[in-house]
Amino acid sequence: MTATVFAHCSLLDAARGQLLPDRHVLVEGAYIKEVSDRPLKTGQAVSLDLGGRTLMPGLCDAHVHVSAVEADFAKLDRLSPAYITARAARILREMLGRGFTTVRDAGGADWGLAQAVQEGLLAGPRLLYSGHALSRTGGHGDTRPRGEDRYPRPFLTVGTLARLCDGLTEVRRAVRDELRKGAHQIKIMASGGAASPNDPIAFVQFSPEEMRAIVGEAEDAQTYVMAHAYTPPAIKRALAAGVRSIEHGNLIDGEALDLLVEKRAFFVPTLVTYEMLMREGKESGFPPEQLVKVQELHAHALAALDAAQRKGARIAFGTDLIGPMHRHQSLEFALRRQVQKPAEVIQAATIRCAELFNLTGHIGVIAPGACADLLVVEGNPLEDLGLLQDQGSHLSLIMKAGQIFKNRLA
Numbered sequence: 001m002t003a004t005v006f007a008h009c010s011l012l013d014a015a016r017g018q019l020l021p022d023r024h025v026l027v028e029g030a031y032i033k034e035v036s037d038r039p040l041k042t043g044q045a046v047s048l049d050l051g052g053r054t055l056m057p058g059l060c061d062a063h064v065h066v067s068a069v070e071a072d073f074a075k076l077d078r079l080s081p082a083y084i085t086a087r088a089a090r091i092l093r094e095m096l097g098r099g100f101t102t103v104r105d106a107g108g109a110d111w112g113l114a115q116a117v118q119e120g121l122l123a124g125p126r127l128l129y130s131g132h133a134l135s136r137t138g139g140h141g142d143t144r145p146r147g148e149d150r151y152p153r154p155f156l157t158v159g160t161l162a163r164l165c166d167g168l169t170e171v172r173r174a175v176r177d178e179l180r181k182g183a184h185q186i187k188i189m190a191s192g193g194a195a196s197p198n199d200p201i202a203f204v205q206f207s208p209e210e211m212r213a214i215v216g217e218a219e220d221a222q223t224y225v226m227a228h229a230y231t232p233p234a235i236k237r238a239l240a241a242g243v244r245s246i247e248h249g250n251l252i253d254g255e256a257l258d259l260l261v262e263k264r265a266f267f268v269p270t271l272v273t274y275e276m277l278m279r280e281g282k283e284s285g286f287p288p289e290q291l292v293k294v295q296e297l298h299a300h301a302l303a304a305l306d307a308a309q310r311k312g313a314r315i316a317f318g319t320d321l322i323g324p325m326h327r328h329q330s331l332e333f334a335l336r337r338q339v340q341k342p343a344e345v346i347q348a349a350t351i352r353c354a355e356l357f358n359l360t361g362h363i364g365v366i367a368p369g370a371c372a373d374l375l376v377v378e379g380n381p382l383e384d385l386g387l388l389q390d391q392g393s394h395l396s397l398i399m400k401a402g403q404i405f406k407n408r409l410a
Ligand code: ZN
Pocket: 193, 228, 229, 247, 248
C-alpha cells in the first residue's frame, strides 16, 4: 500500500472556515489515516513538505452533465455513445484538473462512464450518476421538435440526458430501471426548462402522485431524488413530495424557501450556466429560440442565492454547464462571492455537498477515515477564492482517492 505524508500544511477546515497551521497528514492507500499537529513518522511513506502551503479537501460539484458534450440537446441525441464517451473523457479530466474530485451528474452519465473512472481507465472525479433524468412527455427532457410525431427510441429513452415516463406505472418502472443500472440518485424534471424546445419555464411537470411515487421508489432503495425546478409551484410540489434537493431554483420565493428550510432540503443554484449562456450560448450552439428563456432565469439567479443564504438554507455547489462552456466551471466561485463569504462558498463545495450526497465524513473533509481527496493550494482560498480559478493553475497538487493526478511540488 502506498503511503504519503503531507508535512507542515496549513490545513483548511471547511466546517470552521479556518486554516489550521502546521498540520501533518498521513495518507495510506485511498484514505486519510492520520491528521496531527506533530510531525508524523514517515517510515516507508513518501514525504511531501508543503512548507506552509494550504492543504484543502477536493472540491465537489453537485450538478454537472459530463456527457452534455453539445449545447444543443437535440443534436446530442444523434451522436454515437462511443463518440460522446470520448468527448466526455476530456470534460472529466479537465474537471479533475480544476480540483473537483467528486461530481454528481444530473442526467446523462451512466454506469459505464462511472466504472471507467473507478477503474482508472479515464481520469476524472468520482462520478455519482443519475442515469437518465426522468421527464414527462413534453417536459424538459423531451427534445423532440414540434413537427416530430414518433415516440423516442429505444425503450422510452430520449437521447442521452433523459427518458420519458408518464403515469404511476411508467414512473415507477423508470426509477426501478435507473436504480437497476446503479444510479446513485434519481433526477426528475419538475418544471419547464431552457434547454428544451416545447416547455415554457412556468410549466409544472409531473403530478403530485407521480412525484410521490418516484420519491417512494428512491427511498425504498435507500436513496433520494434531485429535482430540476425553477418556479415556486414546481419547487413546492417537489418539496411536498419529499425531494431532497432543488436544482437551480432561480425563481424561488419566500414561501418556497421557508418550505425548503423547514424540510431541511438542499438548494443547488447553478449561476454560471446562465451567465455563460448569456455570454457564449449562441456561439456554443445553444438554440437561439431557447436562449430567450435564459434571460429571465439569468436575471433572478443571484437574488435567489442571496435570499437562500439569508434564510439559512443548506446550499450546495453546482454548475450545470453544457457543451464548450464546461471550461468555466470554477467561475461559479466568483459569481457566488458577490453575495457569500469565501468560507461559505467553500463549505457549499465541500461539507454541504458531502451531506447532500450522504457522504459526510467520506468526502469534503480532511480527517482520519475520509477519502484522500486533497488539493495543495498556493495561497489561502478563504481570503482569495480566485485561487480556485484559472483551470487549476494555483493548485500545485491534486490527489483523488490517494492517487496523485497532478504534482508540481517535486
Ligand atoms: Zn436543469
